[in-house]
Amino acid sequence: MAVDFDVDKISATLAAAYADQSRRHTEEVWDAVDRAIAGLDSGDLRVAEFDGSTWIVHEWLKQAIVLYFLLHDSKTIEVGRLEFFDKVPTKDSWEGTGVRVVPPGVARYGSFLAPGVVLMPGFVNIGARVGEGTMIDTWATVGSCAQIGAHVHLSGGVGIGGVLEPPSARPVIVEDGAFVGSRCVVVEGVIVGREAVLGAGVILTASTPVIDVTVSPPRVTKGSVPPRAVVIPGTQAKEFPGGVFGTPCALVIGARSESTDRKTSLNAALRDFDVPI
Numbered sequence: 001m002a003v004d005f006d007v008d009k010i011s012a013t014l015a016a017a018y019a020d021q022s023r024r025h026t027e028e029v030w031d032a033v034d035r036a037i038a039g040l041d042s043g044d045l046r047v048a049e050f051d052g053s054t055w056i057v058h059e060w061l062k063q064a065i066v067l068y069f070l071l072h073d074s075k076t077i078e079v080g081r082l083e084f085f086d087k088v089p090t091k092d093s094w095e096g097t098g099v100r101v102v103p104p105g106v107a108r109y110g111s112f113l114a115p116g117v118v119l120m121p122g123f124v125n126i127g128a129r130v131g132e133g134t135m136i137d138t139w140a141t142v143g144s145c146a147q148i149g150a151h152v153h154l155s156g157g158v159g160i161g162g163v164l165e166p167p168s169a170r171p172v173i174v175e176d177g178a179f180v181g182s183r184c185v186v187v188e189g190v191i192v193g194r195e196a197v198l199g200a201g202v203i204l205t206a207s208t209p210v211i212d213v214t215v216s217p218p219r220v221t222k223g224s225v226p227p228r229a230v231v232i233p234g235t236q237a238k239e240f241p242g243g244v245f246g247t248p249c250a251l252v253i254g255a256r257s258e259s260t261d262r263k264t265s266l267n268a269a270l271r272d273f274d275v276p277i
Helices: 007-019 027-042 059-071 262-272
Strands: 048-050 055-057 075-079 082-086 209-212 219-222 229-240 243-255
Touching (some): 007 059, 027 059, 243 262
Antiparallel strands (some): 048 055
């Protein structure tokens, strides 16, 4: 993390202020919050990062975001002929960043969009990070603290959930090269693995069964989609007092080919498995 302050000192200040309301309105806390949010906005800091084996959540940065909301009052924000009323300003000064923002796409201050990102009329919330070359298509939303990798495609109407509290909670993570089909919903800290393909309408929560139907018996997991998996929405029978009904699940029906590049592999996956996007 390329920052010009003592991370241990600032994180301790934020933790104390988060736990004790009486400590919040001090110059030290304001400064710590401002530095943390500025670091998220510039991309020098991130809420979660991969350490080579697992995703690590930096709780102090989520605490900084919560404190930012508590310390600031809503005010009128004018953007050209548009007007908002909120505690967090929108990102601005896009020219020279390498990011394309199509009206009325909005990213909040405290989020980071890497060069090559295209933000159609969608929304990126505070604390979120979007990797280079990623497409955020029309009406897609990236929730607070979500981590979206490089060269990801979030199709129209995709909902990526956000999370601020508890600070230890893992945000939604979509790893590099993944394709998320139209109207998918991914929430509650689910990890979508590298180069995975989600067909249109897949809903993933922490408790959604992810069923690999390419093996017998089927293999059931929750909370993550394997790298390069091709996934479609499905249902499984569950008995209730009123009868047996289908409940949502996600079906792993195959994998992207290792022998082709990302673009070719994606097209092949959609063609071979007849996956709607």
